Amino acid sequence: MERETRTEENPGHGPTLPYTKTLLEHFVNPRNVGELSEEETDGFGLVGDPSCGDQMKLWISVSDERIEKIAFKSFGCPGAIATSSALTTLAEGRTLEEARRITDDDVIELLGGIPGHKRHCSLLGVRALQAALEDREQRLQQKATQP
Template identity: 55%
Template sequence: MYTEKVMDHFSNPRNVGEIENADGAGQVGNPSCGDIMKITLKVEDNIIKDIKFKTFGCGAAVATSSMVTEMAMGKTIEEALQITNKSVAEALEGLPPAKMHCSNLAADALKAAIEDYLKKQNA
């Protein structure tokens, strides 16, 4: 059902936690399945220097959260905004069709955190 990569990110999630005094924070949820993801990030010179997640949800939700933080770390804001729902699922070598909505949450949470960061920069 799940790929080895999904199981690895679920069993050994990367970047778990929450950054205090984060430069940006985003939280999204899916009422139909109950998954909730929060991503916080630190940005220096337009580059994501640190990123953490907290996820309440199924194994696929944890795995996609972990993967999206790995994909975004070290990227510029513009590069991180290019991370899509599809690219998260592809990086995990696929998700079962019933779990595809979980990858949508990971990319959405990342975008919400970046939008929060950008809004704070323009304030």
Template identity: 45%
Template sequence: MEYSEKVMDHFMNPRNVGVIEDASGVGQVGNLKCGDIMKVYLKIENGRIEDAKFKTFGCGAAVATSSMATELVKGKTLQEALEVTNKAVMEALDGLPPVKVHCSCLAEEALHAALWDYAQKNQMEIHGLKAPVEDIDELHQNENED
């Protein structure tokens, strides 16, 4: 399996690893098939993501996508953060092997789950944000049924 230099860099030197104690929003998703679990913490002030941290239990690609996703959302508005999709994460990492694409989906979903948590705590709606799923396999089964 061939990984890009950026994937290897974010795996070997992940950015934003850790916990934000008083996080504005926390999201956790997993993939029961591969056993990856990703938790994202966001600190949000005045409608902007001031800080983002993650804890990931999983393969190198899962760590790399978590690292890149948290880098991509820092400083963004909530609406801009919602636009950080799995495709954006993959592009920023110069691609992922096909069998590892689900890791970028995990990063997107964990991020969206943290945004959802924040929105729920603050009785607000973020346009286009959907309720999170526990296991990303549910998402892909639903997509395949459409």
């Protein structure tokens, strides 16, 4: 298991928690929580982590090949909630091409690190975003084939 080093982010006083200040901030005040309406939604992703029971739903609204709006809901541990929130801030306003290239390492970097046993949580958001992007492709194809 990776050990957290004490940095400016994680000074080691206050409650001694294995999380960085940035991660705790995303846990307490997660960004983009909620759902998009049916009309707004261009893509939707639902993923679960079978190893720990966590679940995430993610909605995107696309305009000019950019993610204009993004929203999520998560059931899970602090790592799942914070990484979901961080992922939405990384994806918001990005082109679809840029959004496809977001990795779990990008999420972890934004949060200033994550305890080793929580690494798998950071994949939840990334996978939900990929699922939403794929869902959008399918919706477009369906539209194209419909008369």
